[in-house]
Amino acid sequence: QLLESGGGLVQPGGSLRLSCAASGFTFVNYAMSWIRQAPGKGLEWVSAISGGGDSTYYADSVKGRFTISRDNSKNSLYLQMNGLRAEDTALYYCARVRLGGDCHDYWGQGTLVTVSS
């Protein structure tokens, strides 16, 4: 199970930290991703992190503003979002990366981030 939290309303230029609590699997064995979906739009991959946390990847649209991290002792995934823009408004999903290939076999229900003044 994946349970996201931390979403909310934030002003442009502000910051927010999303969390994802994982259970039911050996968290450290899996890479994890954040994927977002703007209202009424398609899916956009945001960031991924390896199981050990030593490798991270970002979409160009968030590079330099967002930071992905994890705490394997707490079975938790995080997304620190700085310099938020209106176009970052979306439902943010936490997703498990399938073993053997970087597609996503389990998803949370998402946490909504709204960037507006």
Place this chain on the structure above:
Amino acid sequence: AIRMTQSPSSFSASTGDRVTITCRASQGVSNYLAWYQQKPGKAPKLLISAASTLQSGVPSRFSGSGSGTDFTLTISRLQSEDFATYYCQQYYSYPLTFGGGTKVEFK
């Protein structure tokens, strides 16, 4: 970044129809292609990985094919629960990218 283009973006179909959705990559992705189904208000569900490998529990009426740049998702006989939006995703290289989605609506 590799661009994924799905067609059509939406269409109407009836229960029992054979449905084919196409996904094209801007460069070759080998077979590193996944398909997802998303219903309104729900998280996406992984249907197919490696272009043609059906995930456990996914009905056999779903199938995937293709390699390189051109891929298809086929639903052999559309059921009521299949009306949804379908996305492809390449995982050949980072950044990972999704297609724009194909919405299958009831005719």
